[in-house]
Amino acid sequence: MDYPITTVARLAGTTSRTLRHYADVGLLEPSRVGANGYRFYDAMALVRLQRILLLRSLGLPIPAIRALLDDDAAAPAAALRAHLDHLRGEQQRLDRQITAVLTTVEALERGEEPMPEKMFDGFDHARYREEVEERWGIDAYAHGDAWWRGRSDAEKDAFGREAAELGAGWIDAATRGVPPTDGGAQELAGRHVAWLSSVPGVPRDEDGELLPEYVRGLGAMYVQDPRFAVNYGGLGGAEFVRAALEAWLSRSGR
Amino acid sequence: MDYPITTVARLAGTTSRTLRHYADVGLLEPSRVGANGYRFYDAMALVRLQRILLLRSLGLPIPAIRALLDDDAAAPAAALRAHLDHLRGEQQRLDRQITAVLTTVEALERGEEPMPEKMFDGFDHARYREEVEERWGIDAYAHGDAWWRGRSDAEKDAFGREAAELGAGWIDAATRGVPPTDGGAQELAGRHVAWLSSVPGVPRDEDGELLPEYVRGLGAMYVQDPRFAVNYGGLGGAEFVRAALEAWLSRSGR
DNA sequence: CTTGACCTTTCCGCAGCGTCAATTCCTACT
DNA sequence: AGTAGGAATTGACGCTGCGGAAAGGTCAAG
Numbered sequence: 431m432d433y434p435i436t437t438v439a440r441l442a443g444t445t446s447r448t449l450r451h452y453a454d455v456g457l458l459e460p461s462r463v464g465a466n467g468y469r470f471y472d473a474m475a476l477v478r479l480q481r482i483l484l485l486r487s488l489g490l491p492i493p494a495i496r497a498l499l500d501d502d503a504a505a506p507a508a509a510l511r512a513h514l515d516h517l518r519g520e521q522q523r524l525d526r527q528i529t530a531v532l533t534t535v536e537a538l539e540r541g542e543e544p545m546p547e548k549m550f551d552g553f554d555h556a557r558y559r560e561e562v563e564e565r566w567g568i569d570a571y572a573h574g575d576a577w578w579r580g581r582s583d584a585e586k587d588a589f590g591r592e593a594a595e596l597g598a599g600w601i602d603a604a605t606r607g608v609p610p611t612d613g614g615a616q617e618l619a620g621r622h623v624a625w626l627s628s629v630p631g632v633p634r635d636e637d638g639e640l641l642p643e644y645v646r647g648l649g650a651m652y653v654q655d656p657r658f659a660v661n662y663g664g665l666g667g668a669e670f671v672r673a674a675l676e677a678w679l680s681r682s683g684r
Numbered sequence: 685m686d687y688p689i690t691t692v693a694r695l696a697g698t699t700s701r702t703l704r705h706y707a708d709v710g711l712l713e714p715s716r717v718g719a720n721g722y723r724f725y726d727a728m729a730l731v732r733l734q735r736i737l738l739l740r741s742l743g744l745p746i747p748a749i750r751a752l753l754d755d756d757a758a759a760p761a762a763a764l765r766a767h768l769d770h771l772r773g774e775q776q777r778l779d780r781q782i783t784a785v786l787t788t789v790e791a792l793e794r795g796e797e798p799m800p801e802k803m804f805d806g807f808d809h810a811r812y813r814e815e816v817e818e819r820w821g822i823d824a825y826a827h828g829d830a831w832w833r834g835r836s837d838a839e840k841d842a843f844g845r846e847a848a849e850l851g852a853g854w855i856d857a858a859t860r861g862v863p864p865t866d867g868g869a870q871e872l873a874g875r876h877v878a879w880l881s882s883v884p885g886v887p888r889d890e891d892g893e894l895l896p897e898y899v900r901g902l903g904a905m906y907v908q909d910p911r912f913a914v915n916y917g918g919l920g921g922a923e924f925v926r927a928a929l930e931a932w933l934s935r936s937g938r
Numbered sequence: 939c940t941t942g943a944c945c946t947t948t949c950c951g952c953a954g955c956g957t958c959a960a961t962t963c964c965t966a967c968t
Numbered sequence: 969a970g971t972a973g974g975a976a977t978t979g980a981c982g983c984t985g986c987g988g989a990a991a992g993g994t995c996a997a998g
Contacts, residue, residue, distance in 0.1 A: 443855035443917025484914040488785045507792040517782050528771050531742045538761040601697035660738040663697025
């Protein structure tokens with residue numbers, strides 16, 4: 431007792447194309463193939479199909495399903511838990527992406543320029559000040575604009591160039607796969623802080639050192655706001671920068 | 685002043701292949717192409733690249749980015765809000781999938797059969813009873829097993845056949861795109877309730893009618909548990925069934 | 939015998955690049 | 969000038985899970 435392909439497809443709520451595909455990838459063979467090449471499926475095949483469709487509705491990839499169904503020693507619960515971890519990872523990624531889109535949309539609707547204007551800048555001036563002041567409540571850049579306009583073109587260029595070099599260095603370090611505590615990354619962190627420190631008006635302690643809170647706040651901002659993250663190769667790069675800055679702070683006695 | 689492709693890729697935290705791909709799909713053309721075919725990018729191209737990478741890091745598809753950057757009349761905020769809706773939809777889908785995987789994993793670890801055993805059944809007996817009792821606290825199937833074992837093979841077959849026909853009908857209705865309040869769907873709902881009602885031991889009121897709470901609970905269970913949803917073509921089908929049952933209940937005076 | 943429904947295989951398409959492969963180009967060193 | 973080596977180029981295939989179209993067999997009914 432077996433049934434032709436369309437009947438099976440209707441019964442199981444899928445398509446004949448899918449059934450052929452499953453046969454192609456060795457996931458579900460028809461129980462019988464007529465002399466004319468027609469495929470037929472019996473009860474056992476239907477049970478297997480139900481299982482396949484269940485697992486696919488849970489999002490498992492086809493090779494995982496094959497392993498689960500074919501390997502007698504396979505532990506379904508363990509496989510599903512692993513899949514669950516993967517799904518949770520996706521969920522977190524989505525969450526972060528949503529907040530990133532949201533901050534960008536809100537900035538846009540406040541009338542801010544959402545995208546970098548100055549090449550190699552990585553340090554868009556007005557934007558930077560507004561963000562820092564609004565979000566972190568720090569009176570940085572009180573005289574920022576005046577300072578910037580007071581620089582010579584060569585000085586502006588040098589500042590921008592260092593920004594670009596830092597960006598490229600961070601991107602390189604982040605994609606090389608070394609930990610943020612790595613020597614190279616820590617050197618970058620030092621340079622980054624020095625670069626920040628070259629700006630007058632940023633918040634400092636009595637010794638003239640940047641406030642660690644300020645550096646931490648910037649790190650958080652790099653991660654949260656894609657308009658900054660883009661300067662470090664995207665979200666992953668920004669997270670690397672934040673971690674490296676954090677490590678640098680704790681290593682240099684906060 | 686322009687830069688070769690690898691330099692630009694490193695600066696922007698991407699790859700030369702990606703830049704070529706963007707040129708292929710008309711998203712970012714190099715500002716200059718040497719006589720030898722080499723690509724070079726100037727400051728304007730870099731700015732555009734930064735914007736592209738920012739938008740991609742937000743998850744926007746390439747055609748949307750092209751529309752945003754090329755169409756002067758495009759409203760970036762609106763596009764991003766639309767994208768946000770899409771992301772939220774994905775998030776909800778993920779949430780539901782995660783709970784589905786979780787219920788399956790938990791059932792598995794309680795030692796239950798996670799997958800359908802009886803073809804055309806859609807009504808696995810022991811499972812059904814356990815689920816209903818455990819989850820909905822209803823003393824259904826008090827005599828269920830005895831009743832089932834007492835049936836003749838022909839009766840079992842008829843019961844299973846009706847289950848299969850209902851399943852196929854639901855799948856068909858759900859994929860046809862009609863609303864759950866549609867006449868055909870409502871007729872299915874009626875048949876479904878009658879089918880459920882043919883089982884002794886299910887909870888009823890004084891008139892012998894199924895308790896609406898019981899029907900509602902089953903509808904919720906079809907949606908939440910993929911082991912049931914699979915009988916209705918997956919999550920979407922199960923949601924259709926739940927909605928149709930709900931509508932049927934309210935139309936038949938609760 | 940023809941129609942029409944259902945079946946077959948085969949191949950392109952999709953999103954966004956990664957990853958060869960084969961080839962050419964530029965720079966630097968001898 | 970020759971040559972090695974690094975960097976660039978253009979194809980073209982691969983991946984995921986099928987959808988869909990083309991071109992053609994099969995089968996029951998009229």
